[in-house]
Amino acid sequence: MSTYVYAITRADHPLPVDGLRGVGDPPSALRVLRTGGVAAVVGDAPPGLRAKRRDVMAHQGVLETLMADGSTLPMRFGLVAPGDDDVTAALDREAEVYGERLAELDGHVEFNLKAGRDEDDLLREVMADSDEVRRLNERTRTQSGGHDERIALGELVAREVTARHEREAEEVAARLAPAATRASHAEPGPQQFLNLSFLVPREGADAFVAAVRQEAEQRGDAYAFTLTGPLPPYSFV
Structure with a gap:
């Protein structure tokens, strides 16, 4: 057998x-x-x-x-x-x-953190920060905008969203790193910018959870943080 x-x-x-x-x-x-x-x-x-x-x-x-x-x-x-x-x-x-x-x-356990951001909130930020996005958006809303400009607008917004997701993922990982021994990245799911597993000393688990809670509170209601653990350290075997 x-x-x-x-x-x-x-x-x-x-x-x-x-x-x-x-x-x-x-x-x-x-x-x-x-x-x-x-x-x-x-x-x-x-x-x-x-x-x-x-x-x-x-x-x-x-x-x-x-x-x-x-x-x-x-x-x-x-x-x-x-x-x-x-x-x-x-x-x-x-x-x-x-x-x-x-x-x-x-003496370690694993915590998995997934994080996402409200899409409308993110798009409002992109629109506010990018003159080019605003210009293309205005043209596509009028008769002067053509098919090529609509494609250009979509591609530009997609690049801006990706860049912001990557930057925010790096920021969250860096702020939580002091409370963990190691981290392991995985591909985020739809509507997420972060899927990260942390190897955390067992005696430091409460402090790590508190650090995640503080990060979520600072970012506000437009963000959704989902923390799972403590788990067996599958991601670090």
Whole structure:
């Protein structure tokens, strides 16, 4: 049977897996594979595994239990190896790398921050700041504006919006950086200018949340900040 991999830890991690149940119906018991200075928490991989709520929550529960007792490299839901021997071979081969990453993540959690701005508010700012946008906009609203000018207006506005999104993303990241150890960028979704994960010391989590709240309040109602966490540090594994 294939092996489902939940996490990698140090070999001296307490590994409280007794009584924990993993993915599958019925849920599979967990076991530990050790080699050198690292270990993997695994279980049997059920056939036809899909991201059902029950299984996702089981996966998350295992990670939270392990993280509460020591540094843990969380694997994303659905990671399956052909068998235990393959997992052990990977541990042997990458033991030094895993050890370094575990040391880096020790005592840390992840927060994900997404931020967006009201489109009308942003467009009003673009219009107020750019003489060229105002000129083209006025021409397209009258008979003097042609197809080419409408295209030019659209392209110019798009460039201005992109530039402002990039600048605001850099500003937010820079202001929150002192409260975090590392940051990892991801592609923002529609209507967003920021999708950023932060690696935060566990004891500094409250201060980080307060810094995000302050940033959101300073920017005002035209901005929407969504903070998720604390999470297992998936983005930094």
